[in-house]
Amino acid sequence: MFQALNRALMSRKGPILTGIAVGILAPLLTFWGNPGNMGICVACFTRDIAGALGLHRGAVVQYIRPELAGFILGSFISSLIYREYKPRTGSSPIVRFFLGFFAMIGALVFLGCPWRAYIRLSAGDLNAIPGILGLTVGVAIGISFLWRGFSLGRNYPAKKPLGYIMPLAAITLIAFVLLRPSFGPEGSSAIFFSEKGPGSMAAPVALSLAAGLLIGWLAQRSRFCTVGALRDLIMFKDFHLFNGIIAFVIAAFVTNLLLGQFKLGFEGQPIAHTNVLWNALGMVLSGLAFTLAGGCPGRQFIMSGEGDGDAAVFILGMLFGAATAHNFSLASSGTGPGAFGPAATIIGIMFCLSVGFLMREKI
Amino acid sequence: MAESITVDARGLSCPQPVVETKKAIERSACSEIYVLVDTMTSVMNVSRYAKCQGWTAQYDKMPEGGFKITLRK
Numbered sequence: 348m349f350q351a352l353n354r355a356l357m358s359r360k361g362p363i364l365t366g367i368a369v370g371i372l373a374p375l376l377t378f379w380g381n382p383g384n385m386g387i388c389v390a391c392f393t394r395d396i397a398g399a400l401g402l403h404r405g406a407v408v409q410y411i412r413p414e415l416a417g418f419i420l421g422s423f424i425s426s427l428i429y430r431e432y433k434p435r436t437g438s439s440p441i442v443r444f445f446l447g448f449f450a451m452i453g454a455l456v457f458l459g460c461p462w463r464a465y466i467r468l469s470a471g472d473l474n475a476i477p478g479i480l481g482l483t484v485g486v487a488i489g490i491s492f493l494w495r496g497f498s499l500g501r502n503y504p505a506k507k508p509l510g511y512i513m514p515l516a517a518i519t520l521i522a523f524v525l526l527r528p529s530f531g532p533e534g535s536s537a538i539f540f541s542e543k544g545p546g547s548m549a550a551p552v553a554l555s556l557a558a559g560l561l562i563g564w565l566a567q568r569s570r571f572c573t574v575g576a577l578r579d580l581i582m583f584k585d586f587h588l589f590n591g592i593i594a595f596v597i598a599a600f601v602t603n604l605l606l607g608q609f610k611l612g613f614e615g616q617p618i619a620h621t622n623v624l625w626n627a628l629g630m631v632l633s634g635l636a637f638t639l640a641g642g643c644p645g646r647q648f649i650m651s652g653e654g655d656g657d658a659a660v661f662i663l664g665m666l667f668g669a670a671t672a673h674n675f676s677l678a679s680s681g682t683g684p685g686a687f688g689p690a691a692t693i694i695g696i697m698f699c700l701s702v703g704f705l706m707r708e709k710i
Numbered sequence: 711m712a713e714s715i716t717v718d719a720r721g722l723s724c725p726q727p728v729v730e731t732k733k734a735i736e737r738s739a740c741s742e743i744y745v746l747v748d749t750m751t752s753v754m755n756v757s758r759y760a761k762c763q764g765w766t767a768q769y770d771k772m773p774e775g776g777f778k779i780t781l782r783k
Contacts, residue, residue, distance in 0.1 A: 357754070431750055438723060493729055501721030504748075504775065570751050575724060582725065583732075583759055641723030657723075 353429070353568060361569030362576070362591025368565055370598025372558045373466050376414070378606045379550035383617025384470045387414055387562070388463035389644035390454035390633075391618075393662070394669035394678075395546050396520065401537035402670035405678070407544025411524035413552050415648060416517035417559015422567040422652025423514040424560075429568070434510035436656030439499035442702060443640055443657050447664025448671070449695035450636035450644065455669065455678040456629030456688045457481070458619055460644045461573035461637070464630065465592060467619065469599035471611035474619050474626055481627035485634020486577045492639065492703035493582070499639070499706060502657055510654025513662075524552055545618055566649045574634065574643035618681065625684045625692070632695045639702055714742035719752065720776055727752040728759045731781070735763055741783045748776035756781075 355364060373386030385391055391408075398409030426432040454460045457478045459467060464482060467475035489497075523538050530536045541547040549555065565571065569591070576588035603609045613621050620626070637643050640661050642650065647665075650658035672678040676686040717734045719727035727747050734743050743765075745756050757767035760781045769779040 433749060435721070435748075438721065493725065498726055499723060502723075503721055570754070572724075578725060583728065583762070585758065585762070587758060641725075 356568035366591035366594030382545040390460035403673035413556040414559035421560040421563020434654035444664035447661035448668035451668030453632030481630035489638025
């Protein structure tokens with residue numbers, strides 16, 4: 348049965364099967380306790396982990412999200428079993444760090460990564476539409492650089508243990524959420540767990556972890572990628588990954604409807620604001636940064652599980668970006684963009700444009 | 711004119727192996743193109759693209775690691 352499933356995942360059906368699984372699991376995780384329309388959000392969850400570790404002091408967004416640890420470990424185990432575990436690194440890590448940094452800032456201006464943008468859409472949050480349009484524009488700008496020879500250079504095979512670092516970090520995070528250790532006086536030392544707000548809302552650890560492991564496995568086999576889907580569709584008219592997104596949105600729509608979590612409109616949506624311009628521009632930044640880095644945030648987690656050290660550096664950049672977004676009032680809230688969010692978005696877009704223009708292979 | 715050309719796309723991020731393959735298909739008059747890649751993801755992406763363009767694609771593991779994809783028109 349596993350062999351048949353693996354064959355299906357490696358075929359044209361792979362992204363579709365993964366999309367259906369994510370589309371069912373994400374609304375279920377909200378039903379089981381995760382925040383509204385945030386059953387899975389790679390950016391928000393990275394932000395919550397940054398908060399739990401004390402890297403920022405946004406008291407309402409601090410929790411160690413087991414889903415992301417599951418992504419890494421699911422991908423790690425799958426890649427070991429199917430002999431795709433390939434430690435590699437060396438493709439402009441410092442540039443990738445800052446692409447991750449700014450991708451996160453853009454995502455926190457919109458309030459969600461591409462995964463959550465599709466989940467928000469499937470739950471009737473119409474503010475997702477400018478976000479997804481912005482994402483598409485960002486991806487299209489990235490593509491124009493790719494056609495002109497943009498490259499962050501090659502990665503190179505690395506020693507086997509390099510790829511163990513992220514799985515070990517994931518296991519450490521799981522230990523933190525299970526044991527809830529305190530490294531100093533109560534309330535003033537990590538690990539922080541929100542007592543109210545989105546960070547206090549969480550599905551049971553076992554369910555979150557199991558969902559993460561399953562998605563990590565499926566996405567590793569099928570190469571599911573929310574940014575690659577748009578990119579391949581625009582660049583090569585290739586629907587392979589995009590079919591997964593269609594399946595994802597339909598499955599999430601049906602599941603949200605069945606669970607009574609569908610609410611159509613702009614106003615009063617969970618953890619969302621209604622500013623069209625910054626919903627769009629935040630995602631322009633994210634879409635561009637993800638395209639230059641070669642994949643969406645979920646894909647970066649999956650690749651880090653396969654041993655990709657550059658994807659791991661991108662994730663650390665996201666973690667630092669999340670901390671910065673909350674420490675410097677860049678992140679949006681339900682009332683609208685943060686005080687310096689728009690300025691940071693513009694700086695981020697300028698950074699990404701510079702990277703796109705300057706980092707070209709001579710042809 | 712050489713009868714075949716080789717594209718070395720090892721270590722490149724998505725979708726650069728496909729971009730390089732596309733350029734090779736468009737620019738060369740060869741009926742045989744070899745594409746070197748190092749992940750199964752790239753093997754699948756390059757093969758899928760080439761088949762869409764009417765080429766056949768098959769791949770072999772290379773002794774030093776990675777894969778050699780042979781594209782034929």
